Amino acid sequence: MSIKKILVVDDSPTERHFLTELLGEKGYLVLTAASGEEGIARAREEMPDLILMDVVMPGLNGYQATRTLSRDEQTRHIPIFVCTSKGQETDKIWGLRQGALDYLVKPIDGEDLLARIAAL
Incomplete structure (x- = not known):
């Protein structure tokens, strides 16, 4: 699968900026x-x-949004990586059960994230 367009969903302006810069520099x-x-x-x-x-x-959390997107006929084919500060094993299991393809714990390691994207 060729990844060109990535949607970053995060309420933190700092995290959105970090990921936008990291991914934008890679094209x-x-x-x-x-x-x-x-x-x-x-x-x-x-x-x-x-x-x-x-x-x-706030509002709809990432687990709920992931579940919604992974069960929607229109968006179910889009891979979702959960990127969160919630690092317990039960959090990871729950995230993957909601339809996430991968689960990364913040702070995000840029090289690790880029390698996981490249592996898709």
Whole structure:
């Protein structure tokens, strides 16, 4: 699968900026959303090749947004990487059960993330 367009869903402006810079420097087109609700809407509008999803956000959290997108006929084919500060094994298992393809714990290691994207 060729990844070109990535949607970053995170309520932290710092995290969105970090990921936008990191991915943009590698030639990816980066879209952002600041909430789970906005992330779902942007995913349906833009049809990105990959979604990086935070968990702890006001309103719809990342688990709920991941579940919604992975069960929607229109967006179920889009891989989702959960990128969160929630590092317990049970958190990871729950994230993968919601439909995430991968689970990364913050702070995100840029080289690790890029390697995982390249492996898709």
